[in-house]
Amino acid sequence: MINLDLKITVNPELYNKNPDSSELGRKIITHSIELINEIGFEKFTFKKLSEKINSPESSVYRYFKNKHTLLIYLTSWYWSWTSYKIALTTLNIKSAEEKLRNTIDILTKPILIDNSFSYVNEVLLNKIIITESLKAYHSVDVDIENKKGYFKTYKDVVNRVSNLILEIKPNFEYAHMLVTTVIEGVQQQRYYSEHLPSLTDSKKNKDSISNFYTKLVFNFLEQ
Amino acid sequence: MINLDLKITVNPELYNKNPDSSELGRKIITHSIELINEIGFEKFTFKKLSEKINSPESSVYRYFKNKHTLLIYLTSWYWSWTSYKIALTTLNIKSAEEKLRNTIDILTKPILIDNSFSYVNEVLLNKIIITESLKAYHSVDVDIENKKGYFKTYKDVVNRVSNLILEIKPNFEYAHMLVTTVIEGVQQQRYYSEHLPSLTDSKKNKDSISNFYTKLVFNFLEQ
DNA sequence: CAAATATAATAGTAATACTATCATTTATGC
């Protein structure tokens, strides 16, 4: 696979020093993703991370202000990557409906393979998105952080998909709502199917989550 | 208004001592709800709460093991209350569709008045549900906590609504998914409309969130 | 009014979330 890293950019305000710029920085990202998956975001600390990477805690702080900002960095990276995947899958396609279908596939189908083109394990990162990403923007500081552009890459994805919907149905008044409902719904259902199965119906069928949300979108648009 | 408190029950495993059983306990609930709203769940501590209620920190610990369990208690209370409201609104109604319509109204329309029948301010509690409740079940301990029945009242609501859907469309295979998509979608949109407006379309119209999710459900069922 | 129960007052501890300082490597420019 080609090196997609070049395309993935994250708001520089999210870090003190760009983790992409050094060995240690990349180590911090790789092992953060692992450690957050292992022990959960609440129990994750820079102390524990620094022990895992055999570097002092203070070195981690040289890259990130705190674990909250690191989490926003990781989610930003994920949505920037997703945005890029959407761009690729819609490239050279004429039909608006086909573009939307491809995009919804990207948003709703599970991420099963680690492309391994870099220090980011996308499968594990996706698990963090499912389990922890809500915590990134559910904080008292959302408004300030939003002004700083911390959530831009997610907004870009939502806008991109909303625009595809508006291509199909120009006066549709719920484009953003429909898109965020699908994106976060998918994550929610994946979480439920693993931890609170009685809240979902997805065990029955492997692709049921993707099928459900695909139907949801096209049913609504056909109305 | 009649005293609805009698109907609202919360799993006793969620507290050390029932906060409903004493003046201090009720004070803890009332002021927790206020304080979490003021400073957010992350910055909320039992120390700060104890200062607010002029009681020692150790007294708070006599009621709740930790702030995480308190949050689950609060969300449990909320869903138990919601379940009761659904029961009331569907009582003596024959038409399955009307029952579902009423229920969806309860789930999607904003909670604007504080019934003030007790020490719980439902308007503020609803804000906590919108902003913080995801943190209640997105933790490493979900599976253990789920086994203990910590999330029962929420599951009851989801089941109740799913059953209404199945009354209308008996072989519908996505009942739970549709219900959780709506319930959490509503909360999500309310949060966005306040903090990340570009992710929603709800500013334009006061009732757009409720309208959108109502359409979503009935469009899907008519298919 | 005695006994039980609840609350208050106080202290203490390990872990968390940082900040600061200085020594040692490692990279880069001339």
Next chain:
DNA sequence: GCATAAATGATAGTATTACTATTATATTTG
């Protein structure tokens, strides 16, 4: 190849958090 800068390591320290424990004082109840 060496001086200089930049990055990292080693170490220390501090306020806050998340509790647990103990004893004294109220308050309730039988």
